[in-house]
Amino acid sequence: MTLPRIGRITAGALLPAVILVVWHLVAAAGIYSAAQLPPPGEVLSALGELLRRGELWHHVAISTQRVLIGFAVGSVLGLTLGGLVGLSRAANAVLSPTVQAIRAVPSLAWVPLLLLWLGIGETPKIVLVAIGAFFPVYTTVSAALSHIDPHLVEVGRAYGRSGLALLGTVLFPAATPAILSGLRLGLAQGWLFLVAAELIASSMGLGFLLIDSQNTGRTDVMLLAIILLALIGKFSDTLLGLVTVTPSAAPR
């Protein structure tokens, strides 16, 4: 680990540290009751309790699994449909208004529909996460494809690349930064939709933990769930950044 990297990590830890201190001070000042804003220590002991009961691992694992599978499905669909819409004017005209309309359907609205169509099991949950992940990927990819430097597209055409070959050798590589940020947004939205997904007849997962603790008034557990979601969300985002940058590694 190089020194500048340590510097970066320190800088990145600055703001969380400040938040933690402020939280601690506010909680200690007694403006809010413990039920409203428990001090950091109490959240820590809630963590300990969950760990002791062996539940935490399960919550984290099942949520991560749902998000990963859902994100994989949703992002592949988003890339495919985004690519199609970016390539073909006809597909764009037919699909894009409907997709844009469906994009505005909130996660909570999907819950009863998916329950109706797909029942309770894992499928509807994963599908909901996939829906969440789909839209940012689709939107950014189709937008990016329609704004690629026409000079480069011309090079692809001049060298006999059409259709999928053009997409693979010119369009997607040229749109890489946009696609990457679309994927990251998709993953983030997958995590956001997870909570709604875990409203579907669920008794495990971080989203369930969040809702359940809200319903039962366990503010400490609720804050714990929020922090865990934030940490794992950030972690998976970083991981995605690493994974997707490595193959192209392009200092563009």
Add this chain to the structure above:
Amino acid sequence: MTLPRIGRITAGALLPAVILVVWHLVAAAGIYSAAQLPPPGEVLSALGELLRRGELWHHVAISTQRVLIGFAVGSVLGLTLGGLVGLSRAANAVLSPTVQAIRAVPSLAWVPLLLLWLGIGETPKIVLVAIGAFFPVYTTVSAALSHIDPHLVEVGRAYGRSGLALLGTVLFPAATPAILSGLRLGLAQGWLFLVAAELIASSMGLGFLLIDSQNTGRTDVMLLAIILLALIGKFSDTLLGLVTVTPSAAPR
């Protein structure tokens, strides 16, 4: 209105028409009960009922207002912070990890926190919509800024543009397509967060209509709310597209 434009609209209406027909057929086939999937006609009469009672206009107006104000606040913040992070390495190191972590906090988790900090009333609702709109704008803008053609940045520098001038004359214009898709995603996510926002001490708005009808099992009203959200979402998206394209109007 030109002929190709009419063609586009027809093409765009194709898929919704198909969905409508399938919905009608499925509902008529009796696979689902009316409580599970009411036929389109019943949703229409629910619309009529709400219109007659004069409530619909109010629901739509208040939700639109919340989204517009929230989106304005969130997107301006997103552009500012995204610009800052894109310009300054230091800001990036300090801010970006925390922002990425907070991005993963689901809308439902914000509800109790905002209630705690901001009480009831319009403020927490607008803040929640702003939070929803902020992240896609921030993410796409900061990502786009760090991937701008260095040759163009060099032109800006060679002609004495630094800081804000560089941002305004080179960086933002070069990132326009990405910023536009970020704004559209931000607006969409604003609508998504609206539902959560209207869980906060609300008795009007489309989000309230959705939640309320879910709780009481008024599937017809629920579907109506979903359709309205989709339509208004799509409409505001189109409007945003028009507004943001007009000033630059660049066939790039």
Add this chain to the structure above:
Amino acid sequence: GCVQGEDAPATDADGGGSVALRLDYAYYNPASLVLREQKWLETELAGKGVTVSWQLSAGSNKANEALRADAIDVGSTAGAAALVARANGSPIKTIDVFSQPEWAAIVVPKDSPVTSVAQLKGKKIAATKGTDPYFFLLQALDAAGLKPADVTVTNLQHADGRTALERGDVDAWAGLDPLMATSEVDAGSKLIYRNVAFNSYGVLNAREAFLAEHPDLAQSVVNAYEKARQWITANPDQAVALYAKEAKISEPVAKAVLTERTVLDIDPVPGAAQRAVFEKILPVLVADANVKSEADARTAIDTLFEPKYATARVVS
């Protein structure tokens, strides 16, 4: 490796002739917690080739949603919620009353000068529309001689209502247990008005199709609930411990809710007692557009109850 998720065990669909009984459990239905823990139904029905699965309901609305989507066969809700669902077209029947809870009451903050409902005139009150605490509030206002227009009702989710109350954003809260009990214990909030009769009972609803296909299973469920109720009365300490653990609340709160505010010693046959409450809240449902029309609601009141199972209950 993958984590075992919440896919139902694959026996029901393909396991030739085996039948699945899908029940819900809920924190507001202590008997269901006992049943799930003790596995009485599983043991009894295993011989008949019936598998039992349990699904958590976070609230009456979620139980109704699952019933509508054919995801469960029997679900537990508040009486009023069952009525609204039936009125809005859900094909369900109430087959059992599992408790007469006192889960709703009017709560004010610790230092509030308000001591009676009458003093709430012109004040701001938090409640979740369409739920029992809301109906409780309206009846309480009525009993105190106030009209709904005399107060400002702020629509807030139950948990948020508590926060709003403790923050001082509202003057009173039509609260729901166990949040209400927790607020009492933690924040010193005071219950200024209680009335067990204004609560709409906890009822067990089954899908009509299920009743037509498996009346024997419905009978088994009703019998098992009778047994659970008796067990709780007989083993209060164990029941409190179980309730506290499942609902993730402290034992004092659990004790308060279970032993002081839940009447389990009731007639489980749905009928006149419930109907009386429904009649009182019916105008509210119509006014708030919770039901399509008054006629629908009236029909629902007339057709909701299916008393024969509870009447024929036996404890094994």
Add this chain to the structure above:
Amino acid sequence: MSAVPLEISGVGKEFTTSGRRRAVLAGVDLTVAAGEVVALLGPSGCGKSTLLRLAGGLDTPTSGRVLVDGRPVREFEPRCAVVFQEPRLLPWRTVERNVAFGLPRGVTGDQAQAEVAHWLSVVGLADFAKHRPRQVSGGMAQRAALARALARRPGVLLLDEPFAALDALTRLRMQDLLAEVQRAAGTTVLLVTHDVDEALHLADRVVLLGATASPPSQGEPPQDSVVENVSPRRTACGQPGDVDDGASIRLVLDVPGTRPRDRADARLATLRSALLAELGVRTPAAVPS
């Protein structure tokens, strides 16, 4: 691929900019025989690059048609290879992989690697195989673009000022490289250039593109006082007055002798002066055409 003829007949091209239609090319007829090398000269902005793009199927003419090997040119034309006026390397690929982008379909594996290595060393970039386009100089990028086109072994090679960014020595080398490759494979070549010497050295015929309608009189005053020593705008396009008619072929010149030509040939010097005069430049030893 063996050499194929290129036939441009009656080609016109109009562009619409901010609502105004402007003809750029009008009635261009040009047949390049299989294996022939034709150089295209003309003032800046007169439509040389546009003609090349039409020939490569990258744009469609407003009127007329383009045939490659007797069949209409296609939107994705595998028989042509283009070197654009700018290098247009794909920025996310290394120089090496940019050259590989030019390889014809079916050339893969070891053979592909060998070909790429060959063309890189021929244009003098063997040491820069792993560099990104942004890490090489302008001239190096242009050579890489040339290598990419040569790697395609096309029937028709369309070159748009491929040597403009090269120093004198490298330019001569690349000219010789092109001549050698053309001779070996018999490729048909259409070469846009501003360098009259280059045109005369490499081409069988030199074609002058420009406005043909009513050339302005010789004595017209220069457009701006800073312009001296050169005869006034005779053929310059991109100037008011002559653009709306569209440029076409003004002059076709057969270059005597066979390739490779001696750069010191006296006949070429005469032709050079004539061509320059035609382009509007008075040379020390100007001979009227």
Add this chain to the structure above:
Amino acid sequence: MSAVPLEISGVGKEFTTSGRRRAVLAGVDLTVAAGEVVALLGPSGCGKSTLLRLAGGLDTPTSGRVLVDGRPVREFEPRCAVVFQEPRLLPWRTVERNVAFGLPRGVTGDQAQAEVAHWLSVVGLADFAKHRPRQVSGGMAQRAALARALARRPGVLLLDEPFAALDALTRLRMQDLLAEVQRAAGTTVLLVTHDVDEALHLADRVVLLGATASPPSQGEPPQDSVVENVSPRRTACGQPGDVDDGASIRLVLDVPGTRPRDRADARLATLRSALLAELGVRTPAAVPS
């Protein structure tokens, strides 16, 4: 802005590509007096553009320093204007607004409009003011880039092959335009070019950049069989062997006479051959330097 001197002293520049460090420039010393025009020649890839970027403050040297008007060059240098090797117009602005981008701070409103119109007409693009960069030809884009730099009225004008994409006539015109502007404003000019004639016509001094360490012997065999008629790689950079040392100044030539020079001056012809020979090209009338 009045003319200012440019002082480059002991400048070296290294680049790291795929983990390998490579020196491109080493120990370059060059002082351009206020109002002087210096032409920079050298083989492709030897570091001319890099030196220009260092002079404009667009990159920082690994060693040595660059002074503009006695003060170190800044990251955002308002005293210099650059014409890059590619036009680099901002694609979202019209040609007109691209030229306006070059105006110095404080020039606004009517004055700005008049200036832009002036420079556009001077480079012959008055009719294309409202075109987008993608709608004009390569040569027109290059002229727009020149107009943008001239509009800046800089103390130091840094030009990287600004006329490479122009036809013979337009090129002469633009050279004369540059000479006129330079004379009127007394601007200091550093001009990279591959055209020896251009260098001799415009510059007070011609500077040859290239590898100075151990020039390979004259008789070495050519690198590739297709290269003929030119003496082998004497000064070509971008070739194995000479790159790792870094290029520096090989030769500085004072051009006799005062500007504007007669292009037909016999002394220039001699210098021309000498310079070309130094660049590795044998000309018909080659005179050893």
